Amino acid sequence: MSPQVHHVTHPLIQHKLTLMRQKDRSTNSFRRLLNEISMLMAYEVTRDMPTSMIEIETPLETMQAPVIDGKKTVFVSIMRAGAGFLDGMLNVVPGARIGHIGLYRDPKTLVAVEYYFKMPADMHERDAIVLDPMLATGNSAVAAVDRLKETRPKSIRFVCLLAAPEGLANFHANHPDVPVYVAAIDRQLNEHGYIVPGLGDAGDRIFGTK
Structure with missing residues (x-):
């Protein structure tokens, strides 16, 4: 496995992911589990965030203590499924700014087509943290990071729930400098470009649209 792939194997994450995979899981339950997993993954992806020291007063004395600057972090949601990852991340880093990249996958060519792009200033x-539950063909992830790099962020990380080996290979062929944080690497893609065994279409299961 590439050193740029961080496989997050925490038992709580793996347990909740197993529940999410079940085909009879309700929309409400699926959404709640994704929120919980995204909170847990936020701890992993922010593990080495830089901190600065500020002076505070405890009930007993004045001291220097570390803080992060959440306003320097941008969660970049790849619409629409990335929205399901966003709330849990914001519960952990509530001061983060939010960017959006609207992409859809052409059903015939599997090429990512952009329809929306909005980032904070400066x-x-x-530090940008890109969110999308599924890294399947990798085409959407590549297109999103291509576009994001035009804004020249200090750093970029990509967080997903599931990845296919083909998608990881495609992503890192195009962006070898961007680390990927993933809860599970599944067997392969099927002929329709879906991850198997997977969990189905994440967007449809989050929003109840199928």
């Missing part, structure tokens, strides 16, 4: 001062 991206050169910010």
